[in-house]
Amino acid sequence: MDMQEELEKALNWAMNNLKAEYVELRYENLKKNNLELKDGTFTTFAGKVQEGIAIRILTDGAWGFSSTNRIENLRQAIEEAYKLAKATAQAKKEKIQLADIKPHEDFVKSKMKIKPKEVSIEEKVEHMRELEKLLKEDRSIKSTQIRYEDASGEKILLTNEGTNIRWDVNYIVQYIWATGKRGDKLAAGRDSIGTVDYGWEIFKDEQPNEKVAQRVLRKLHSQLEGVAPKRGEFPIVAGPIVVGIIAHEALGHLAEADLTINSPFKDLMGKEIAPEYVTMSERYVDGGFGNDRYDDEGVPFKNINIIKDGVLNEIMLNREYAHKWNMEPNGHARAQDYTFPPIIRMRNTIFEPKDWSFEEMIEDIKFGYYVVDFRGGQAQLNSAFQVGVQEGYIIENGEITKSIRDTSISGIAIDALKKITAVGKDFGIETGFCGKGQTAFVSSGGPHMRFDGGIIIG
Template sequence: MLDILYSAEEKALSLGASYAEARFHLLERQGVIARNDAIIGTTLASSRGIAIRVVFKGALGFSSTYSLSKEDVLKAVERAVSQAREASVHMKNQIIFSNEKLGRAKVSVIEKKKIDDLSTEEMINLLMDSWDKIKSADIHSKIPVYMQNLSWSKEYKVIVNSDGGFVESYVPRVFYFFNLVEYNDGNSINKWYEYAASGGSELAEEFVAKGRQYEDVYVLDKILRKAKPSPKGRMDVVLGDEIVGLLAHESSGHPSEADRILGREAAQAGKSFIKPTSIGTRIGSEIVSVVDDPTIPGSNGFFLYDDEAVPARKKYLYKNGVINEYLHNRYTGYLFGKGSNGSARAMDAFSEPIIRMSNTYIEPRDHSLDELIKDIDYGIYMKSYMEWNIDDERWGNRYVGLEAYLIENGEIKDLVKNPVLEATTGEIYSSIDAVGKNLVFHAGTCGKGEPSQGVPVWFGGPPIRIRKVRIL
């Protein structure tokens, strides 16, 4: 394989490219989908290929091939160079990559139990046992639907480039999703949730047999039967870690992507309220810092080198309430004069590396949940969300609570129904006056690009307290 990749690099350079990159990318996935007591589908998928990226006279070219034959790979190189050559005559501003000390390394995630030891039969048994526990819950509501999806994946990459980069990586992951629907007295409610992490098949039992769904089944029943109308107006709010993680991802991570800041995403996913000159601008309270860190062991967004072979590191997007750093690849790193911070990722062999988040979270501080609650005379504890929305510039936020409680005189009281928090990103971060100490991560698949690329991520944080925000 290495011989083919290096041959591709040499071919591109011989055709006049100033930069050449070849990436072998293999993805394997196996899974089971269940609805209540029925298995409604199984998956067994494999995607492999070689991606070629070149720079020719300041223009970027990309091509890929399913074939691993040397002849077909070299044809892909010719296509990439041809594209770049044709584009080069129209380039007003040349593509230039920042100079980086690139990695020469092999990275492999350790599996306590081999990922592919998890058979289809074992996955079916786990899902059916989960259904038995859910349907046996002592609740008043009916459970018409309990959807589950359990799968494992293996991602193997070899990246070489003409600037000296060489990275070979292996990351196995386990994914589990459930959607629980309950019905009572003409009303229905649902909760969906996703678990995912890098590691071995030992994660499957942790997610399916010991997951939060066995608490959620009782919570949903109580919401249907006991939740009271939510108060409205300006009040203090405590947000649970699930919403805090989403807030960090959507209102810090996405607007900090340098390509989005430059307008590249404008026609697909929108712009950013952050401008190229916003570094050093205050966005929130001094106690708030937002981090993106792909190096967290066991995380869903784990990597030690990005797909340009740049070493990954922890990045403070917001630091002590100030916009501190953007997510960069080598191109935007050159434009901003900051260099890359290892944020380029590709979904598969048929996608080009673009700027992506990894594991994005609000950094914890020193308050317990009880301490956050006890200083509120009247407000809401919004523990989880039912739905959310954010505008195209990542400034206007809307979060609708699912499990939410009234707070009176520093104590959690009754469940309240679907409180709606609506505020700007600046208002939310500026109104945070206390940050919890218990950091919790949640899994997701982040979508970006055209054609769309979905990559595994975590988002998280501790509970936070926000003063005098609007509840609709």
């Protein structure tokens, strides 16, 4: 069965038989591998086929959505989405309208040099075993868990406006949780890698096992040897990963148009909210896990500056909110998979680098903290955030001294922005997942940054 043809037939049927303003069909067919190595044993060793269709229909100013993996029931599922939209429309005062776009016809090729489907399972197994071995060479390791997932396949997006995009979809994810013990003290180190543009080559070039294992062990030892931090407000130097999680959790979500409307950002557009040397972007990043050419409405992904030279400048939009705000859609409508409708999501959220060196940043700090990596982070719509710290150090008299154990930093991001006193010239990102009812692949990062106040530790 040629799926492209089937979808086009179904779309034509919908256009001829339903009085819908907008019809969107999104088909997905992925072959996945899920492997999980826990202390020498593969507890998950799965091959997975994920295939189904998402249907989204706008009629009378309201959305209806259905998803099914019974491809033979496609027409029925379309009718169902249509009926749902009709039912919602009856209760709707303000009709939904979509910003106009130029429909694209395209084939989005993968940039991966070595796609996951071109690598044998044996090699994947060997890779994971080697990583486990490297971790377990450290005598304080009690337990390790390494999860690996990859997928190769296709996604097709068709709309009644003429959008016709096919993607060669590929991704790789690796996640590590290592538990270590010293005396009575238990501690854990977490690490994640996600990639859509680099393929299996990433484990040879950028993220070889030795480097990853070293990183996990460094985090773990910083906890095992760590001392409890003093609670309170001190100068904080945050590394790229922590800067990134603040950008994502505490500020990025406020700049998602569906959330902006209920957040303090709503009244701050065009206003100065940070020093002029602070710029925060949502953009393409080399190695970014959120990279893509189009979103799930077929809109090209556009780089934007959420904060430009200290001024709140742009927000992330889908077509519905672009119309509402009278702006251009910028490619942020994303769906986890065929079982979900697209919603406004981040991709790669980062602070842009400036000109400070790390040494300059810490040299005049008498007492403060250097926070390097996190374990979980969360924010409220008033930009109050909490980030668990899994690697952090004390700064004393301009030098990094002892590590600190299980702690977190918190603050109100909008206030903390004003306390940024230095922006580094380096740059780094972390790749991971964002949950907003659905999971999305995202990156976040930036340079080292110094906050003189605005962040509480402990």
